[in-house]
Amino acid sequence: MNPEQFQAALTKHQVTLTDHQLAQxxxxxxxxxxxxxxxxxxxxxxxxxxxxxxxYDSLTGAFIFPQLREPLSLCDIGAGAGFPSLPLKIAFPQLRVTIVDSLNKRINFLQELVAKLGLDDVTLIHARAEEFANAKSDHREQFDVVTARAVANLTVLSELCLPAARVGGYFLAYKGRSGQEELTAAKGAITKLGGQLEQNAELTLPGGDDDRQLIVIKKVKATPKRYPRRPGIPAKKPLK
Known part of the structure; x- marks a missing residue:
């Protein structure tokens, strides 16, 4: 997919990019x-x-979850090189984005990138996901939507992400072919953490057989204060 094909493919989903956004x-x-x-x-x-x-893959979230086109607060857990949050921010500048990553080198890259792209309302936080929205954190249950892409399996991700979503907010997980299997395994954890499955959407990236699943979980009640557990525990002892 070259930049022209990228622009054309997005137009089919009512996402229109300006010359400035394409340059970004x-x-x-x-x-x-x-x-x-x-x-x-x-x-x-x-x-x-x-x-x-x-x-393009980052922007598929807005196809399935159109609220991303509104002026929401978005928290991206384990964003790595900025996916999906920064492509979403470029396409939908009204989003207020907070990016959390545990590796300082990645945060430094993102700081320089955000400055070069001239993006505002982007906050970068160097932290472990388990500590970012724990019971003592000011960030707990503060965000309209929390995203994660290619970070961990859904059971672990739910424990890391749902505590940051406000009650009435959402957790959007970007998954590949294993999404349905992970969702089946994560149902108990999602309920314990205050979540409820709203949508599991399947799509294929243009021009190939790259299957994707976007899992939308609504935060229907407050997450118990004991979650997330301390760093390392969610992955070692996943919730059931």
């Missing part, structure tokens, strides 16, 4: 590839692959 995506690509030479950000570096598997 082009700059994003250049900065990603340049920084990736000395900081491990992504294994995907070809322009067509980045536009399809990072930029």
């Amino acid at each position: 995506f082009a700059e994003y690509y250049q900065q990603l590839v340049e920084t990736n030479k000395h900081v491990n950000l992504t294994a995907i570096t070809g322009e067509q692959d980045v536009y399809l598997k990072h930029f």
